[in-house]
Amino acid sequence: MSRINVLFIGFMLFSLFFGAGNLIFPPLLGWESGDNFGPAITGFLITGVLLPFLAVMAVALEDNGLISMGSRVHYIFGIVFAIIIYLSIGAFYGIPRASSVAYELGFQQIFKIDGRWGVFVFSLIFFTITYLISLNPKKIVNRIGQYLTPILLLVLAVLVIQSFMTFENVSSPAAGKYASAPLVAGILEGYFTMDAVAALAFGIVIINALKDKGAASKKELVKGTLVSALVAGTGLVAVYFSLGWIGRVIPGETSFQNGAEILTSASGILFVTSGNILFGLIVMLACLTTCVGLINACSSFFNEIYPRLSYSHYVTIFVIIGLLVSNLGLNMILHVAVPLLSFIYPIAIILIILSLLEHITGKSKTMFQLAVAVTAFYALYEALVSIGFELEFLTGLLDIAPFFEQGLGWVLPGFLAAMIGYGIDAIKNKPVDKSRQNE
Known part of the structure; x- marks a missing residue:
């Protein structure tokens, strides 16, 4: 198993974690924490990066992944809890949420289209692309790790570098929860990304990807997972810190309700009319890679516990569920x-x-x-x-x-x-x- 393959798997894992929810949390933290940004972002990284890293490693160390972990309590609990995890974080929440966020914070930033037909047409296109990418699990590493992730990082880099060059770091007081206990507040903010649960689902994607690239023994799988998780974790630390810093230094007295407003404002200040297009592209790419990973994870898991339906059948099922649920808003x-x-x-x-x-x-x-x-x-x-x-x-x-x-x-x-x-x-x-x- 070559180092370059492990590197691409690490890129893929980074993209799977870096969904729209993760995109909008750090800027708000940076804006609210002010001069207490250091301890606040440290707390966020503990639960937003370290905890998911531990979850991926926990799955890799088990012979039967998430089911084995739950079976420590009872075998039936292990099966039921694993199914609940995959259905909740995937089919009925994570997948449709990715599409909905891509529409509301991505597509609408560019095209300004409202109405139920707009949602339906966008979700139909979004899930068609997701379906085509997800259909062949052996090519997911190539499609995400080699293409989508570098594009996502490049677009993010344009925003981040321009922010560091343009915005000035001026003193500002911490607000609300970040004024008294910034570290704890940051830990709680990272906790609500829900990435530790997502990591339990993504573990099977990493294991299967490593097997496809030649990892045969348990030792190779654990080592490959460790290196891939370190690559993803390093990327997440860099991106979260950079996005948080944008919120920390963004100028003006504007009151922001969420991180999406901060990034949209920063994009508008830095790139004027092209700002919304840049932010919309970041959001849609982040949502697409997360959605692909969740469909792959859910399909692989259910194909293992009930192989009478093929992987492609499960992909079709979860794409249809995602399409229908996402239209609820x-x-x-x-x-x-x-x-x-x-x-x-x-x-x-x-x-x-x-x-x-x-x-x-x-x-x-x-x-x-x-x-x-x-x-x-x-x-x-x-x-x-x-x-x-x-x-x-x-x-x-x-x-x-x-x-x-x-x-x-x-x-x-x-x-x-x-x-x-x-x-x-x-x-x-x-x-x-x-x-x-x-x-």
């Missing part, structure tokens, strides 16, 4: 997805971290079962509250946990449960001193 997609993602994301994170720790601490089934049970309890609470349930009787009990108000109340209880579970198994499996038994 971005706001509806986000509204429906929030409760589901609020539930699965904490469970996914605890599984990722414990799966990696197990290679150091040794196996402990009770550790996984207790940690996932406690984390799922908190996650279910957050999901129910997000859809309007009044659970005041539980709030008083759960809000003693640190970061509860930010939706991270599960962290300390979840890891305490893991430690207790590990201790229980350690006691159960402790060798018996037979000489003492005979006393």
Whole structure:
């Protein structure tokens, strides 16, 4: 397996992560954090880059990927949780969201077309292109790694370099959450990119790509994944920092609601009439590569667990689902997805971290079962509250946990449960001193 192939796989992984959501988070962070940009972007990189990196490695170290990770709790849980991950982050959320964002923040920046017919025609074209690229998984590395990623990086580089040359770094106070605890605020902002869950889906894409390029042994697959993830992670760090810096130094007193407005404004200032075209092109390329990766991941996964349907059949199914759901509109997609993602994301994170720790601490089934049970309890609470349930009787009990108000109340209880579970198994499996038994 050549180094150039691993490099292109790393480029592909970068493109799969770098969707429109990732594009618009860092500029807003930069704008709001002001003089506290350093600790804020550091926090963002911890959960926006490091955590997805760990997720990819966790999948690579497993013989059966995500299913094996979930099976530490129970085999049925492993299957069901994997299916939920792929359907939620892919077919019913990530894929249609990519198309909707490409239309609203990309296509409309250039053509200014409104109405339901505009959405339908764009999504039809978008998913036709996605279908054609996704149809042959062995060529995805070439199409994304060799062509789409370099184009995306080139367009981004034009915006970033011009920003560094034009905008001045002037002192500005941090706003809101970034004023008191910028590191924690940055961690939470990166947390909401949902990339750790996406990484669980993308793991199978990387493994299959490495196998197609000649990786045969487990050692080669793990090494190839590590190098590819480092390439992708390095690219993400550079791009996130640069986009955040644009938000940090953009001039004017304008109040921005989101990162898309910041990048659109920066493009307009730097390139005048061509600014919207540049930003629209960046968004559409970012969404296209993410959508291709998600369809490939979902199709490969379901083809493995139910091979009676071919890979191409699954591609067709997920393209059609994406086309139909994307026409509901971005706001509806986000509204429906929030409760589901609020539930699965904490469970996914605890599984990722414990799966990696197990290679150091040794196996402990009770550790996984207790940690996932406690984390799922908190996650279910957050999901129910997000859809309007009044659970005041539980709030008083759960809000003693640190970061509860930010939706991270599960962290300390979840890891305490893991430690207790590990201790229980350690006691159960402790060798018996037979000489003492005979006393």
